[in-house]
Amino acid sequence: MSAYLIIQATVHNWEKFTLYTQAVTPLIKKFGGVYIAMGAPELIEGQSAPKSLVISQWPNSQAAHAFWDSPEYADARKYREGTGEFNIMLIDGLSQTPLE
Template structure:
């Protein structure tokens, strides 16, 4: 069953962050996942959550999302992402 990784992204250094995007995109594809949403103009309908940029990735399962997240190939990219942005990330799977 598909799982979704939802990211509230605040990019602090666009040029540096682009290096992360360029490197992580092939890894996401290699993991069998895909980008569903990248939106920096979200429409808040209710509540206090105001993501700067909302990103949603679809993985085959929560296990696949976790395997990607914990993969040795992704570890150095996490550090690169953290240098150029701040994120909150959750993974969810429909019932």
């Protein structure tokens, strides 16, 4: 079952954060992930939206954790430190449509 890594971000230091994105992008692919959405979300209802939202799809949650817990990602994560505020979530996809 697919899993989705969802990142809500407000980046304050884009110069340093760019180093992070350059380091992470090849790792996403290496560990079996693919970006499926990225950008500033449109707020349709509610009080606020993050400045940026990134969603990546993974073959399963184990693959996402293998990426997240890898030594390669630990090295890349250092570039993200102090660049902004981030909420990072992992959720499993559905095995069937909920109303079936």
